[in-house]
Amino acid sequence: MMGSREIIKVGMADLNIAKYPNILTTLGLGSCVGIALYDPITKIGGLAHIMLPDSTQIKNNSNIAKFADTATLKLVKDMIDIGAKKDRIVAKLAGGAQMFSFSSSNDLMSIGERNILAAQNILAKLNIPIVASDTGENYGRTIELYTENGELLIKTIGHGIKKI
Amino acid sequence: MANIDIDTLNTLHLDVLKEIGNIGAGNATTALAKLLNKKVDMGVPKVNILELKNVADILGGAENLVVGILLSVSGEVNGMMMFVLEQKSAHILVNILMGREINNISEFTEMDISALKEIGNILTSSYLSSLSALTNLNIVPSIPQMAFDMAGAILSVPAIEFGKIGDKVLLIETEFIEGIDHVMGYFILIPEINSFEKILLSLGVNI
Numbered sequence: 085m086m087g088s089r090e091i092i093k094v095g096m097a098d099l100n101i102a103k104y105p106n107i108l109t110t111l112g113l114g115s116c117v118g119i120a121l122y123d124p125i126t127k128i129g130g131l132a133h134i135m136l137p138d139s140t141q142i143k144n145n146s147n148i149a150k151f152a153d154t155a156t157l158k159l160v161k162d163m164i165d166i167g168a169k170k171d172r173i174v175a176k177l178a179g180g181a182q183m184f185s186f187s188s189s190n191d192l193m194s195i196g197e198r199n200i201l202a203a204q205n206i207l208a209k210l211n212i213p214i215v216a217s218d219t220g221e222n223y224g225r226t227i228e229l230y231t232e233n234g235e236l237l238i239k240t241i242g243h244g245i246k247k248i
Numbered sequence: 249m250a251n252i253d254i255d256t257l258n259t260l261h262l263d264v265l266k267e268i269g270n271i272g273a274g275n276a277t278t279a280l281a282k283l284l285n286k287k288v289d290m291g292v293p294k295v296n297i298l299e300l301k302n303v304a305d306i307l308g309g310a311e312n313l314v315v316g317i318l319l320s321v322s323g324e325v326n327g328m329m330m331f332v333l334e335q336k337s338a339h340i341l342v343n344i345l346m347g348r349e350i351n352n353i354s355e356f357t358e359m360d361i362s363a364l365k366e367i368g369n370i371l372t373s374s375y376l377s378s379l380s381a382l383t384n385l386n387i388v389p390s391i392p393q394m395a396f397d398m399a400g401a402i403l404s405v406p407a408i409e410f411g412k413i414g415d416k417v418l419l420i421e422t423e424f425i426e427g428i429d430h431v432m433g434y435f436i437l438i439p440e441i442n443s444f445e446k447i448l449l450s451l452g453v454n455i
Contacts, residue, residue: 095301096400097415111310112400115267115408122303133410135404137302147415150300184318184393184407195408224401226311241397 090230097150099132099164104231113179117152117203120157120176120227121212122234123168130159130230136195137202152202160210163175174247175207176218176236178227185222205225216248225246254297254416254441262295264453265420265444269293269380272375273422273435276323276331281376283367283425284344291423300416301402303407306421307332308432310400314360317368318405320394321376323388325448326438328406329376331368335396337431338364344431368392375435406438413441 089105096116102108104127121130121141132155134144139151148154164170168223180196200219204223218225218238228237239245257265270293281288296306304310313337317331333341339353342360343366356364369392380387395402409415420437438446 096404097300097411110402112304112398114401114404135408142412145302148412150415180400183316183395183401184399206374208289212298222395224398224404226398226400229367 094131096133096134097147099130099149099155099159100229101128101130101159101166103128103158103166103231104199106231107242108229108231109227111226113227114181114183115179115194117177117179117196117199117219118225118227119152119203120229120236121163121173122176122229123163123172124174124234125169125172126167127161127200127231128166128168128236129229130163131227131229132156132159134199134203135226137198152199153206153215156203156206156210170210173212174215174234175212176229176234177203177219177237178225178236178248180219181223181225182219183222183224201238218246218248252382254414254418257297257444260453261444261448264293264451265418265446266293268379268447269295269420269435269437270384270423271373272379272437273424275378276371276375276435279371280367280426283305283370284431284439286288286339286344286428288425288426288431293420294417296420296421298419300407300411300415300417303403303417306419307399307403308334310398312399313397314399314402315364316395316397316402317365317372317392318392318402319368319392320374321439322390323380324385325383325387325439325443327351327443328409329351329372329389329438330402330406330436330438331372331433332399332436333364333431333433338396341431341434356396365392365394368394371435375437379437383447385446385450409440410438418444
């Protein structure tokens with residue numbers, strides 16, 4: 085069982101879905117947010133590495149994997165297309181750190197915080213519950229979504245490894 | 249003024265941007281050599297145009313542990329400047345400066361972090377001031393911020409800025425190496441799109 089599973093890499097501003105027994109991973113999340121979706125019955129997972137909160141605020145928004153709103157919608161659609169049921173999908177969030185503390189920024193919230201908030205908003209709109217999250221702070225995260233059980237493994241530098 | 253786009257840059261534009269890397273990093277490398285009182289070599293500058301999803305592949309991969317010193321640049325040129333050191337190189341660098349045993353690698357102390365920020369400040373300032381002198385453009389660097397983390401997480405900060413306008417990032421990357429103790433790192437200038445235009449025009453390059 086362990087031998088045949090594939091590790092599918094999701095880059096920055098990228099998304100992908102996978103079926104059991106495959107693993108979805110994204111490396112070095114900083115201020116970006118990893119949105120991990122999972123249907124426990126069909127064991128279908130989806131992972132997006134979003135960079136920005138809102139596609140409607142940006143002129144050049146053709147890359148739907150870049151934004152919390154459009155990436156989540158696409159992920160849900162792709163999962164349903166291969167057999168997932170929307171009512172069963174649950175979400176986990178990771179990332180959204182503030183890597184550097186610039187005080188001169190005129191934004192009230194850091195981009196990391198805004199990304200997290202945007203992910204929470206779109207998931208609430210879609211009635212997808214967020215069952216766990218590990219967000220904020222000031223460090224990077226590498227995450228792995230196991231389609232076997234929906235577990236999300238979070239690796240950091242100097243802040244330990246955890247499963248949520 | 250014609251609008252410039254990452255996808256429409258021609259070889260001449262790229263050569264000019266490389267030359268900027270050459271001059272900027274050349275000055276910064278000289279400053280570093282003076283600080284260390286050692287010979288420091290510089291690689292040929294590269295202009296990297298990367299898809300967002302591949303940005304984290306530079307600097308040894310997304311999970312490579314690096315020290316990143318980032319500052320934002322404003323004035324007539326906008327963008328970001330980064331000074332990146334491999335973890336081990338950062339330790340060696342502060343050890344040389346503090347007069348400690350060179351291969352004594354432990355946790356960074358407050359003092360080390362402050363020293364690294366200051367080195368970043370000196371080196372990036374010399375990079376930017378030579379760029380400013382060359383182009384006659386006013387360039388104002390911010391106070392540097394430091395992070396010690398995965399390369400991907402650090403690069404996400406400038407990548408997000410670029411993500412607001414497109415799906416590609418342009419980096420002018422120059423590697424340097426101090427041969428005896430193997431201090432390796434990169435200077436990376438990440439100008440905003442409309443700043444290339446200003447830089448190129450200031451140097452008399454037609455767009």
